[in-house]
Amino acid sequence: MSPSPDGWQAVAIAAEIGKTPRRILLAGLPVVLFRSGQTIAALHDRCPHRHVELSKGRVENGEIECSYHGWRFNATGACTTIPGLTGAVPSYRVPPLKTVVKEGVVFVARGDPEGQPYLHCAEGQKIILKLAGSSTRSTLVDTAENILDATHTHFTHKGLLRGLSSERQRVRVDVSGGPGWVEACYTGEERQHGLISRLLEGTRVKTIGRFRHPGIAELEYWGAKGLVLATTFHLRQAAENQVDGIGCLIGPRGGLLDHIKSFAFRPMFRIALEQDRRVLTSASRNAAYWPEASPIVGPLDFLRRSIEAIVTGAMPPAANSPETFYIEL
Ligand code: FES
Ligand SMILES: [Fe+2]
Structure with a gap:
């Protein structure tokens, strides 16, 4: 990396x-x-x-x-x-x-960087790539965390990324990091029951959520035969209360995104983005009324402090102390 x-x-x-x-x-x-x-x-x-x-x-x-x-x-x-x-x-x-x-x-x-920019997590591989732009009233940290946060999906995306039941599975989460990056790797979650997962996936082996400097949030869904689906979002704080993003949607060539199902996937992806935009906008509006209040970093917010460190150029806490958690997801 x-x-x-x-x-x-x-x-x-x-x-x-x-x-x-x-x-x-x-x-x-x-x-x-x-x-x-x-x-x-x-x-x-x-x-x-x-x-x-x-x-x-x-x-x-x-x-x-x-x-x-x-x-x-x-x-x-x-x-x-x-x-x-x-x-x-x-x-x-x-x-x-x-x-x-x-x-x-x-x-x-703005400067004169050498070399090529990093675009997505499957560079050099035979993939299908679809692009989508988005704009949200929020902060870079809140938006990146939202993309990588597994625990909100039961509520914000009920039925779409998650099933309608409140059934949960015991999942292992390994959090690690290094200079400019942090990731959480979820294992033990064999299948998700949301509409998107049903259309796109077989058995899931692991899910990785990763943040990279300066504002890249990426998700990888791995099946038994390798990468099934991935998203890499390039985020930037375009204005004080506005985060603009370019999303890469990636699937292996000959895989599910290559399939007719990808036609169904794009609109659903848009719906999920809209659901996230709603909660992020709500949080951003409300923040204006309590400017001194800082949000709680709860016991399941594994990546928050590391993301906050990375955007300021500091070493993420996860780099010094990788941790393993067991949660119900
Ligand atoms: S040409 Fe006169 S302001 Fe641009
Ligand atoms: Fe979301």
């Missing part, structure tokens, strides 16, 4: 950036993404002339045109055109950001 942060941040699905530019927030910095030739360009979303948002303009021949006086900037941020000017264009520039498109996902970096 690569422990070090690579400096890249997944910010958009490339296919969703068509003719119109897209404004995103990257750690509070407005950035405009636009299509330029075969690639996606990223510039500070501010025209250097009168500071209008470039994303309010349009894209012409791979260059972005400001909506105020029509100045154009290319993918490197250099000004190429000032309408009405008869002489040479001065060397004005908008700061660019490094971008890379990997398997349909646009990554942006």
Whole structure:
């Protein structure tokens, strides 16, 4: 497992950036993404002339045109055109950001990272990959924890990820970690009875929930013959109360996602996301009324403290003291 942060941040699905530019927030910095030739360009979303948002303009021949006086900037941020000017264009520039498109996902970096970004847990394998974007009113820690938290599924996703009965199974949970990551491995849970599980799975051998720096939450479902299904979510705090995510849904080629069932899976995946969004939004709204109150980290919240440590760049407690728990799930 690569422990070090690579400096890249997944910010958009490339296919969703068509003719119109897209404004995103990257750690509070407005950035405009636009299509330029075969690639996606990223510039500070501010025209250097009168500071209008470039994303309010349009894209012409791979260059972005400001909506105020029509100045154009290319993918490197250099000004190429000032309408009405008869002489040479001065060397004005908008700061660019490094971008890379990997398997349909646009990554942006504020610095100059070496190497390729990490996209998902099954890289290099023969897989089916589906992408979905989401936006939730929440914090990065709350959202990541929600994705990885097994205990809420009985309530928030009753019938979808879990059965309608309150029956539980005794499950072993091994929590471990290292620099920049923490994971919980669940074993002993042979089958879940929710609709999604029924459609997609046979016997389950283990489930892993993992968090990686800077904001990657991933779930892996392992069957007797290997990985059955996995999700990797790239999360970022796009604004004070908003977490944007790019979700990768991964299944082995020839496996269940490859099957007609995947048509049914996507809408159900969306419903589950909506159910989570509802509880996260409720928590976020309520937090505003009790700004000093910190949430309880309960005995089943195995990953919370480690996630909190990782997002601040600290060593997660799970790295120094791996633990095993037995719970009813
Ligand atoms: S403000 Fe952008 S061209 Fe004038
Ligand atoms: Fe959930």
